[in-house]
Amino acid sequence: MPTMSSNVGGPTVVAQATPPGISALAIVRLTGSKSLDIASLLSKKPFSSFKPGHTLLTYLYNSSGQPLDQVVITYYKAPNSYTGEDVVDISCHGGVSVPKSIITASIACGAVPAPPGEFTKRAFINGKLDLSQAEAVADIIRAKTERSQRVGVAALVGLLSNEITSLRDTLVSIIGKMEVELDFIDHEPSLARPVEWTNKLVLLRGALSSLLNTFSGGRVFRDGAQVVITGNPNVGKSSLLNALVKEERVIVSGKPGTTTDAVDVHYDMCGVPVSFVDTAGIRKPNNSIESAGIDIAKNYLASASLVLWVWSVDSLPNNINSILSNPIFSAPFLVVINKSDLMHKNIPIELSSNNTYKHVLVSVKSGHNVSTLLSSIKESLTKDFSTDQPLLTNKRHEVSIGSSINSLDCALSAAKDGEPIELLLSDLRVALSHLDTILGITTPDHIINSVFDQFCVGK
Numbered sequence: 001m002p003t004m005s006s007n008v009g010g011p012t013v014v015a016q017a018t019p020p021g022i023s024a025l026a027i028v029r030l031t032g033s034k035s036l037d038i039a040s041l042l043s044k045k046p047f048s049s050f051k052p053g054h055t056l057l058t059y060l061y062n063s064s065g066q067p068l069d070q071v072v073i074t075y076y077k078a079p080n081s082y083t084g085e086d087v088v089d090i091s092c093h094g095g096v097s098v099p100k101s102i103i104t105a106s107i108a109c110g111a112v113p114a115p116p117g118e119f120t121k122r123a124f125i126n127g128k129l130d131l132s133q134a135e136a137v138a139d140i141i142r143a144k145t146e147r148s149q150r151v152g153v154a155a156l157v158g159l160l161s162n163e164i165t166s167l168r169d170t171l172v173s174i175i176g177k178m179e180v181e182l183d184f185i186d187h188e189p190s191l192a193r194p195v196e197w198t199n200k201l202v203l204l205r206g207a208l209s210s211l212l213n214t215f216s217g218g219r220v221f222r223d224g225a226q227v228v229i230t231g232n233p234n235v236g237k238s239s240l241l242n243a244l245v246k247e248e249r250v251i252v253s254g255k256p257g258t259t260t261d262a263v264d265v266h267y268d269m270c271g272v273p274v275s276f277v278d279t280a281g282i283r284k285p286n287n288s289i290e291s292a293g294i295d296i297a298k299n300y301l302a303s304a305s306l307v308l309w310v311w312s313v314d315s316l317p318n319n320i321n322s323i324l325s326n327p328i329f330s331a332p333f334l335v336v337i338n339k340s341d342l343m344h345k346n347i348p349i350e351l352s353s354n355n356t357y358k359h360v361l362v363s364v365k366s367g368h369n370v371s372t373l374l375s376s377i378k379e380s381l382t383k384d385f386s387t388d389q390p391l392l393t394n395k396r397h398e399v400s401i402g403s404s405i406n407s408l409d410c411a412l413s414a415a416k417d418g419e420p421i422e423l424l425l426s427d428l429r430v431a432l433s434h435l436d437t438i439l440g441i442t443t444p445d446h447i448i449n450s451v452f453d454q455f456c457v458g459k
């Protein structure tokens with residue numbers, strides 16, 4: 001159960017659940033113990049008119065008795081509602097005025113305006129969702145592609161919560177058994193069968209670290225990725241971007257230094273939202289515009305999820321391996337060697353023999369291997385994870401799992417050093433508390449509040 005100082009039984013709140021502006025319909029939602037009273041006052045209908053789970057077509061009136069709109073009211077009786085409280089959804093006409101007038105009339109009847117995320121926060125407090133599922137709701141609302149949506153829905157259904165709950169249960173059982181062992185010990189404070197315990201903890205650590213490894217891929221499914229194209233001038237960076245997104249978006253020229261500003265092109269790569277950025281080729285600049293372009297390129301490189309480091313077969317430097325081992329950026333990169341159509345020119349190159357970096361040889365001109373490159377990009381970004389497996393997408397969860405693993409490591413080294421069981425147990429309890437934080441079982445109020453602050457009003 002959530003530990004947050006509960007405001008269940010707090011005021012009945014009201015908010016528009018749909019975005020403001022011109023629309024055919026809008027929804028005004030009430031939650032709290034007075035929801036039904038307010039619906040009854042606004043519609044001048046007795047309580048008995050509202051049947052849980054049923055709709056009621058009715059007019060609503062303000063306090064002066066003037067009709068506001070004809071609406072459809074759906075009543076959800078506690079605990080069978082989104083928030084777990086009495087909920088009334090008023091489906092009214094859209095636009096700015098009607099929903100606002102219904103909110104004003106509801107406030108006159110005793111409701112208060114709902115802060116951002118209040119409905120989902122109450123759902124969490126009432127045990128309808130755990131904290132990671134509540135966060136999934138925010139992800140679903142923000143989803144930009146079908147894949148992002150699928151990851152969010154999977155987390156809402158409980159794919160991630162179930163995985164974490166099962167790892168948590170394993171840890172609880174280890175802690176429980178160790179506590180029993182502690183109770184039976186008379187003189188010897190360290191573990192009787194250290195290897196047995198260590199094996200169990202190592203298995204658990206492995207499962208946690210597999211989950212942790214899904215973070216970069218999961219994050220890409222949720223938020224998309226920025227793929228920055230870099231390389232020397234004239235190797236075909238702009239041509240490559242056009243080929244990848246299958247559109248003529250950037251000027252291609254045989255004159256080196258043509259691209260100065262960075263060009264950002266959004267592309268839906270099989271459901272992964274990718275933004276490809278073409279940048280100025282990095283070299284000693286010829287003028288102040290090119291120099292500014294190179295600075296912009298460096299900024300993009302610093303924030304890239306993946307860099308495509310492009311080379312051309314006719315200008316491959318002899319010391320390419322040492323250049324590749326010293327990138328000016330820290331993001332992972334794919335080496336792309338373009339203009340494979342020029343290979344026949346017998347240019348002295350040392351591609352496969354000496355190159356320790358995996359590369360993709362392409363020709364933008366002939367189209368050779370461009371689709372292979374797209375697959376490699378997708379694989380590098382998503383690590384080939386599927387949206388049907390538990391994926392970490394949230395930084396908060398990543399940090400908690402990382403901390404949990406650190407505490408397990410402390411416990412493991414304590415076991416190895418023959419430290420007292422009490423010491424091990426305290427590390428294991430810390431590891432457990434980090435897992436609990438993800439689910440919201442023992443989560444400080446300020447963390448819970450920061451989760452719900454990210455929501456919009458009305459959700």
Ligand SMILES: Nc1nc2c(ncn2[C@@H]2O[C@H](COP(=O)(O)OP(=O)(O)O)[C@@H](O)[C@H]2O)c(=O)[nH]1
Pocket residue numbers: 232233234235236237238239240251252253254255256257258259281338339340341342362363364365366
């Ligand atoms: N032969 C050949 N030329 C290419 C290929 N890709 C690009 N080019 C040419 O290389 C020149 C530079 O291309 P551009 O995309 O502007 O390079 P950037 O300076 O790296 O952006 C242009 O004349 C392109 O037509 C390729 O695959 N093969």
Ligand SMILES: [Mg+2]
Pocket residue numbers: 237238239251252258259279
């Ligand atoms: Mg260019």
